[in-house]
Amino acid sequence: MPRGTATLLSGCGEDGGCSFANAIDLHRAARLPGRSTHGNRLHARFCPIHSGHILDPGGLSKAAARPVRSGWRYRANVALRTLAGTVGAYGVAALTAAALARTLPMARVEAVTIATLIAYLVAPAVTIWAFLARGPWRALAGVGIAALLLGGVGWIAGQPA
Amino acid sequence: MMLTAGLLYLSLFALAARMQRHRPLLLTTWQKRPFVAHLELAGWTLFGLSLLSLCLWQDSGMALVAWIGLLPLLGGILLLGMTYRPAIPRAGVPIAGLLLVAGLLV
Amino acid sequence: MSGTSAMIRDGARQAMAWLHGWTGLLLGHILFIMCLAGTLSVFRPEISRWMRPEVSGQSDPIRAINAATNWLSANTTGSAGWYLAAPDGRSNVVEATYDSGGAYFSRALDPLSGAPVARDTLGGEFFYRLHFELELPYPWGRLLASLAAMLMLVAIITGIIAHKRFFKDIFTFRPAKGQRSWLDGHNALGVLSLPFHIMITFTGLLTLASLNMPWGMTAGYGENLMALYSDLTPGAVTKAPTGTKAPLAPIGPMLAQAQRHFAGAPVGRVYIFNPGDTGAVVTVYPVETASIGYLPAEISFDGATGTVLKAWTEQRPAIRTYQTIYGLHMAHFAPLLTRWLYFLGGAMLTLAVASGMVLWIVKRRERAPLSIGNRMLERLNVGGLVGVPIGMVAFLVANRLLPLGMTARAEAEVSVALWSAGAALLLGLALTPKLGWPLLLGLLSLLCVLAAFLAPIWASDVMLVTGNAMLMATAVALGLLVWKHIRRRSAPTPVRRRVVPA
Numbered sequence: 001m002p003r004g005t006a007t008l009l010s011g012c013g014e015d016g017g018c019s020f021a022n023a024i025d026l027h028r029a030a031r032l033p034g035r036s037t038h039g040n041r042l043h044a045r046f047c048p049i050h051s052g053h054i055l056d057p058g059g060l061s062k063a064a065a066r067p068v069r070s071g072w073r074y075r076a077n078v079a080l081r082t083l084a085g086t087v088g089a090y091g092v093a094a095l096t097a098a099a100l101a102r103t104l105p106m107a108r109v110e111a112v113t114i115a116t117l118i119a120y121l122v123a124p125a126v127t128i129w130a131f132l133a134r135g136p137w138r139a140l141a142g143v144g145i146a147a148l149l150l151g152g153v154g155w156i157a158g159q160p161a
Numbered sequence: 162m163m164l165t166a167g168l169l170y171l172s173l174f175a176l177a178a179r180m181q182r183h184r185p186l187l188l189t190t191w192q193k194r195p196f197v198a199h200l201e202l203a204g205w206t207l208f209g210l211s212l213l214s215l216c217l218w219q220d221s222g223m224a225l226v227a228w229i230g231l232l233p234l235l236g237g238i239l240l241l242g243m244t245y246r247p248a249i250p251r252a253g254v255p256i257a258g259l260l261l262v263a264g265l266l267v
Numbered sequence: 268m269s270g271t272s273a274m275i276r277d278g279a280r281q282a283m284a285w286l287h288g289w290t291g292l293l294l295g296h297i298l299f300i301m302c303l304a305g306t307l308s309v310f311r312p313e314i315s316r317w318m319r320p321e322v323s324g325q326s327d328p329i330r331a332i333n334a335a336t337n338w339l340s341a342n343t344t345g346s347a348g349w350y351l352a353a354p355d356g357r358s359n360v361v362e363a364t365y366d367s368g369g370a371y372f373s374r375a376l377d378p379l380s381g382a383p384v385a386r387d388t389l390g391g392e393f394f395y396r397l398h399f400e401l402e403l404p405y406p407w408g409r410l411l412a413s414l415a416a417m418l419m420l421v422a423i424i425t426g427i428i429a430h431k432r433f434f435k436d437i438f439t440f441r442p443a444k445g446q447r448s449w450l451d452g453h454n455a456l457g458v459l460s461l462p463f464h465i466m467i468t469f470t471g472l473l474t475l476a477s478l479n480m481p482w483g484m485t486a487g488y489g490e491n492l493m494a495l496y497s498d499l500t501p502g503a504v505t506k507a508p509t510g511t512k513a514p515l516a517p518i519g520p521m522l523a524q525a526q527r528h529f530a531g532a533p534v535g536r537v538y539i540f541n542p543g544d545t546g547a548v549v550t551v552y553p554v555e556t557a558s559i560g561y562l563p564a565e566i567s568f569d570g571a572t573g574t575v576l577k578a579w580t581e582q583r584p585a586i587r588t589y590q591t592i593y594g595l596h597m598a599h600f601a602p603l604l605t606r607w608l609y610f611l612g613g614a615m616l617t618l619a620v621a622s623g624m625v626l627w628i629v630k631r632r633e634r635a636p637l638s639i640g641n642r643m644l645e646r647l648n649v650g651g652l653v654g655v656p657i658g659m660v661a662f663l664v665a666n667r668l669l670p671l672g673m674t675a676r677a678e679a680e681v682s683v684a685l686w687s688a689g690a691a692l693l694l695g696l697a698l699t700p701k702l703g704w705p706l707l708l709g710l711l712s713l714l715c716v717l718a719a720f721l722a723p724i725w726a727s728d729v730m731l732v733t734g735n736a737m738l739m740a741t742a743v744a745l746g747l748l749v750w751k752h753i754r755r756r757s758a759p760t761p762v763r764r765r766v767v768p769a
Contacts, residue, residue, distance in 0.1 A: 085286075090417075098486035108487050109498035110585035115483035116476050117589065120469060124420045128428070131282045159489050177438040222559040222591065223605070230608025233460035233615055236438070240455055244440045 077136045085130035088143035093123035095150035102157035111160075164264025165214045165228060170235045170257040172207030174250065175200045177239055186247040214264075284429035288627065290422045292644075294415040295624045296651040297401065301412060302620055303655060304398035305471075306613030308391065309598060309606055312358035315390030317734035318666045319375060320722055322360055326378035328353035328534045329522045335361040336518050338381030340542065343367035347508075349539040354378050355554055357730075362392070373677070387676040388666050393684070394659070399475065402685065406478055413479035416472045423464055426457055443755075446633050449626040456619035463612035464619070470596035473589070499586065502565035502579030503550045508541040515542050516573035518549065525551035525566050528578050532557045545571050555599035560590040621652050643696075646703065650695020653707040658688025660714040660738075667721035701756065705749045712749065715742035 100115035126143065133139040178187040179200035185192065196203075211228070218224035242250035291298075307314065316322070326334070331354050339349050344367055352362040360375040374383040375390065389396075400408035430436070437458055440451045457464065477484065488495045497503070522534050535554035541547045547570020553563065566578040581587055594600055598609050628645045631637060637645065662684035669676055669683075691710070695703050719738040722731070 085421075094480065094482040097480055097483035101483035101487040106585065107498075107583070109495060110583055112483045112487040112495065113585045113589045115487075116480050117473065117592070119480050119483065120472055120476075123417065124424055127421050128283075128424060131286055132279055154486055160487055173438075176434070180438070183438060220558065222595075223600070226559070226595065226601070227605055227608070229460075229462045229466060230605060230612060232462060233611055234608065236455075236459035237611075237615075240438050240440050240459065243438060244442060 080136035081130045081133075081139050084136070084139040084143045085127040088130065088140065088147075089123045089126035092126050092143055092146050092150065093119040095147055095154060096122045099150045099154040099157070102154055102160060108160050162218075162227065162264070163260040163267070164217070165211050165224075166231055166235065167257040167259075167261030167264060168207050168211035168214055169228070169231055170239075170253055171261070172204050172211055173236055173239050174254055174257070175204030175207060177243070177250075179204060183243060186243055187250060189251070280429050283425040287422055287425035287429050290418045290425065291620070291623045292627055294418050295620055296647070296655075297411065297415045298419055299617065299620045299624070299652060300401065300655050301398055301415060302613060302617035303659070304394045305467075306610055306617055307394040307659070308398050309610045309613060311391030311395050312355075313391070313730045313734065314394065315362075315375070315392065316357075316359060316728065316730045318388050318390045318663070319360065319384050319386050320728070320731060321385050322375075322377060323728075324377060324379040325359055326354065328355065329519055329526075331361050331376075331378035331381075332522060332534065332537050333517075333519050334379060334381030335363060335376045336381070336515065336539065336542075338376060339363070339365060340515060343542075345369070346542055347540070349542055351376075351537045351539070353534050353537065353554075355533065355535070355556065360384060385671050386666070387671075387673075388680055389677050393662060393681060399471075402681070409475055409478050413472065413475045416468055416475075417479075419468050420472065423457075423461075423468060427461070430454065430458070446626070446629045449622055449629050453619060453622040453626050456615045456622060460612045460615045463609075464616050466595060467612065467616065470592050473592050474596055500565055500579070502567055502577050503538075504548050504567040504576045506541070506546045506548050508544045509546040511545045512543055513545040513547070513571040515539070515547060515549075515570050516568075521549055521568045521573050522551060524568075524575070525553075528566050528580075529553040529564055539570060542570065547571055548576065555594060555597065557600070559594040559600045560587060563587075563590065624648050624652065645700050646696045646698075647692075648695075649698075649700050649703040649707060650692035653704070653711055654688045654691030654695055657691040657707065657711050657714060658684040660711060660718055661687035663718040663738075664714060664721065667718065705752050708745050708752075709749045712742045712745035715739070715745070 097115045097119035100118055101112045104111035104114060106114070126146075130139040130143065133142060174187065177183045178197075184197070188194075188197070191197075215221065215224040215228055218227075238253060239250045242248075242253070332351055335351055336349070339346070343349075343365060346366050349363060349365040352358070354360055360378055361381070362373075363376050364371070364373045366372070373389070373392075374387070376382065377384055396402070399412050401411055402408065403411065436451070436454055438455075440448070440455055442448050472479070484492065484495055493505075497505070518537075522537070525534055526532070532553040534551055536552040538550045538552075539547065540550070549568040549570050550565055551568070552565050555563075557563070560581075564578075564580040567576040568574065569576055581590065598606065601609060625648060628637070628641060628648060631641055662680055665680045665683035669679055673679060691707055695707060698706065715738045719735040719742070722735075
């Protein structure tokens with residue numbers, strides 16, 4: 001890695017905050033002797049804030065100036081994922097329990113027991129997935145589709161005799 | 162119980178000793194020995210063996226629970242010992258060895 | 268939107284760390300109460316014995332239940348049911364819940380005479396109930412506990428994913444370095460006993476399944492939940508009361524026969540439905556110490572005649588799985604050493620939760636002056652994390668100080684606990700944390716000493732002595748903590764600033 005890259009990479013805080021408050025610092029650092037613009041690109045590649053602008057160094061100043069943490073987009077993102085990860089996760093787990101209780105090929109009380117056990121595994125998995133999905137709408141969509149499928153299975157199966 | 166505890170302690174000791182930060186404390190004069198390169202493998206092998214040793218127990222449920230409980234106990238001795246008095250975890254090695262042998266014999 | 272979602276997804280560890288922090292914070296104080304009360308509940312019968320030092324008689328389970336039912340027959344009217352727990356090696360009384368004349372009672376009955384013990388107290392049951400009901404009315408307490416447990420599960424899993432150098436950091440503990448030390452400690456407490464934490468949280472959620480995940484049950488059984496319970500424990504027979512009076516048949520032979528059915532395992536719980544009626548039913552369950560598995564068998568007798576109605580030994584694999592998972596949480600099966608290991612695990616979980624709450628504040632304080640919300644939280648930490656143990660030890664002190672003959676004595680002890688915790692909480696909120704931490708910790712330490720010294724210190728009962736020893740050890744540890752805190756207060760707190768290259 002070119003000399004000076006470490007400095008550029010160290011600008012990335014552990015929680016994604018960028019300590020280069022002013023993009024001019026970034027440009028100035030890139031123009032120091034011995035440092036190529038390659039170092040600049042490495043920063044852009046790793047920095048979560050500037051990663052969208054790898055081919056657009058001029059746009060870096062816009063990215064650095066915009067406060068990412070408190071914008072309404074960010075808040076909406078978090079809120080939607082939280083919805084998917086709490087109500088959604090519980091709902092999917094509940095529907096899993098219902099669907100399995102009606103469809104597992106064993107005595108009724110045993111099916112109910114196993115179904116409930118499995119539901120407890122499903123709930124946290126969905127919560128985690130809601131925050132790892134590619135976007136908040138994907139998270140909600142995934143939860144919704146799973147709910148529909150499971151609900152359908154449970155409804156079609158009907159209550160065991 | 163003794164066999165499992167001995168194996169688990171030795172495995173945790175080995176895993177801790179393979180870290181640069183902890184090596185001087187735990188290994189002192191033994192640092193330059195050639196086996197140091199194999200500590201990670203040894204550590205994980207012993208860890209796996211400690212889990213396998215659970216098959217020798219009479220009651221498998223109890224065995225698993227005891228292993229789950231021994232983990233923080235032995236890990237805690239190692240952690241706190243390294244922070245405050247490194248001689249204790251070092252002394253634990255021969256003790257663990259004895260427990261291992263005793264467990265195999267009994 | 269792509270920039271921010273990329274931030275959340277590409278920084279998967281950061282997202283998990285963020286989620287971990289918030290799920291831990293939201294119900295952290297509730298989880299602290301549950302973990303502390305749960306850890307103490309491992310020794311529920313021992314604490315009960317500490318709180319009823321007058322009971323010196325010992326009796327085997329059958330004779331004790333016999334004495335209890337004799338007393339109950341003579342002293343109760345119009346009971347719908349008596350629920351009795353026999354003494355075992357750890358508990359030395361019959362714990363009885365019964366109704367008489369419309370009112371409900373929960374009493375410890377002497378194993379020899381069957382009469383209620385002189386010192387009316389909940390005993391260890393207080394911590395057990397606090398653990399899963401949080402002293403709130405049914406079903407809200409249990410629902411809150413379930414919610415907290417679900418968040419705890421998410422917190423544990425996100426904690427694992429977020430931890431960057433899981434195995435490298437595993438044995439690292441650097442004391443006296445501010446946030447770094449709290450993080451090391453929090454990680455060590457969480458990781459070293461991780462299998463325990465996962466096990467106890469998951470199994471704990473399952474114990475409240477009928478409340479928080481009943482959808483499998485309603486999907487399978489609809490409205491007919493009685494069918495579910497009779498399918499689950501076929502040996503427990505229910506009968507409606509007939510209205511015709513009939514004395515209860517001698518219970519000794521029933522219990523002896525039950526023990527034979529249980530292949531020698533001693534009698535554990537005895538439920539007597541509609542006593543004094545021809546429709547009486549006596550259902551007997553064995554102790555759970557034989558193996559890991561809650562309710563492995565049951566047998567029901569006709570109460571008036573003593574004949575067997577139904578006997579059952581659980582063999583179905585699905586049900587046995589459920590019972591084993593339940594039993595893993597209850598830990599009744601555990602012999603002494605294993606019980607102490609459970610206690611250790613629970614203590615580590617409690618401290619992990621507490622250290623996480625403190626870490627939240629310490630981390631933010633080292634970067635910038637605290638926001639108003641975080642300052643409130645810091646004070647809430649002081650009041651809650653120390654106030655809850657203060658309430659618990661006040662409960663023990665009240666047990667020693669309240670007069671024996673007092674009416675509603677057991678409820679009074681609980682009131683003392685709640686009011687003390689409340690007062691400590693207010694004190695923590697009112698005082699600046701610099702003063703609050705050492706003051707409240709010191710108060711807790713003094714209360715522990717008080718509880719240990721208010722009764723015979725050197726008694727012949729091992730459990731009394733151990734209980735006092737634990738209290739004294741806690742007091743000494745807290746005292747040392749306060750002393751170190753006061754000494755270190757003059758030293759500057761470490762500060763971490765972002766390095767911005769020129």
